Amino acid sequence: MPTCSLLAIGNELLNGEIRDLNLHTLSQRLTRLGFHVGPAVITRDIPESIVSSLTFLLAGAPDVLICSGGLGPTEDDLTLQALTRYLGRDLVPSAEARLLVEAQYDQLMKAGYLEHRGPEAARDKMACLPEGSRPLPNPVGTAPGVCLQAQDTVIYVLPGVPAELDAIFATSIVPELRQRYALGFWAQGALRVFVDDEAEVALPLTTVSARHPDVYLKSLAQPFPAAGREGLRIIASINASTIMLARQKVNDALADLGLALDAAGLRFAYEEDVPVQ
Numbered sequence: 001m002p003t004c005s006l007l008a009i010g011n012e013l014l015n016g017e018i019r020d021l022n023l024h025t026l027s028q029r030l031t032r033l034g035f036h037v038g039p040a041v042i043t044r045d046i047p048e049s050i051v052s053s054l055t056f057l058l059a060g061a062p063d064v065l066i067c068s069g070g071l072g073p074t075e076d077d078l079t080l081q082a083l084t085r086y087l088g089r090d091l092v093p094s095a096e097a098r099l100l101v102e103a104q105y106d107q108l109m110k111a112g113y114l115e116h117r118g119p120e121a122a123r124d125k126m127a128c129l130p131e132g133s134r135p136l137p138n139p140v141g142t143a144p145g146v147c148l149q150a151q152d153t154v155i156y157v158l159p160g161v162p163a164e165l166d167a168i169f170a171t172s173i174v175p176e177l178r179q180r181y182a183l184g185f186w187a188q189g190a191l192r193v194f195v196d197d198e199a200e201v202a203l204p205l206t207t208v209s210a211r212h213p214d215v216y217l218k219s220l221a222q223p224f225p226a227a228g229r230e231g232l233r234i235i236a237s238i239n240a241s242t243i244m245l246a247r248q249k250v251n252d253a254l255a256d257l258g259l260a261l262d263a264a265g266l267r268f269a270y271e272e273d274v275p276v277q
Helices: 022-033 047-059 079-087 095-110 120-126 162-180 198-211 226-230 243-263
Strands: 003-009 036-043 064-068 091-093 128-130 134-136 145-150 153-158 185-193 216-220 232-240 268-270
Touching: 003 022, 003 047, 022 036, 022 064, 022 162, 022 185, 036 047, 047 064, 047 079, 064 162, 079 091, 079 128, 079 145, 079 153, 091 095, 095 120, 095 134, 120 128, 128 145, 134 162, 145 162, 153 162, 185 243, 198 216, 198 232, 198 243, 232 243, 243 268
Parallel strands: 003 036, 003 064, 064 153
Antiparallel strands: 091 128, 134 145, 145 153, 185 232, 185 268, 216 232
């Protein structure tokens, strides 16, 4: 299974001004694509902090590293400067990136979102990329994403605005990942156990997990007294070579868990499985 690490960059994330959505979105989508995700780091818009985080994450030699934030036109958008420092490369003007920036300004002006282009210096900044990298079209914003190779790791750098990140990830990155890696099929199912205390399901869950080691079985804790009223949700998920195999393994694990819960005298109800390729 290919691996992916994540890096979110922005003072506003650590100051609590903005709730990070990108790590959640990327973790969920990458897991469903067939990646083993982790670790994930949030760091400040300080070159030294970004370099330190890159050093930590790339020491694990992930197949893919996705960074979010710090690609914009302002002076505190320093991700690419820090990345080039880490890699020992230079930031250089990219004709392809410049075309993407100008084309996006054309679209935004045509749609009436902007009356004129941004300052020349700002557009120059967004069109400078690390040596050896290539730009990724941004269908929503002005700053293109970036892709480059660092030893055995493919690095993607995306804007921090969730809508821009989502668009680039879906249109550019997912097709590349599917082409580059042998990705499987993901399926998930769940049941709800009506217990007041999560501890009551610990033994059945541990026992069944040992019998299905390739299936991820996890109870999702809730505050008292929600579990007794709404049911404590237990999920079962797996990535397998075919969608049929993934569904079968999830269903088998949940059926086995149901028998164990019934033997323990616990009331439960199955949820419909939700396969996602």
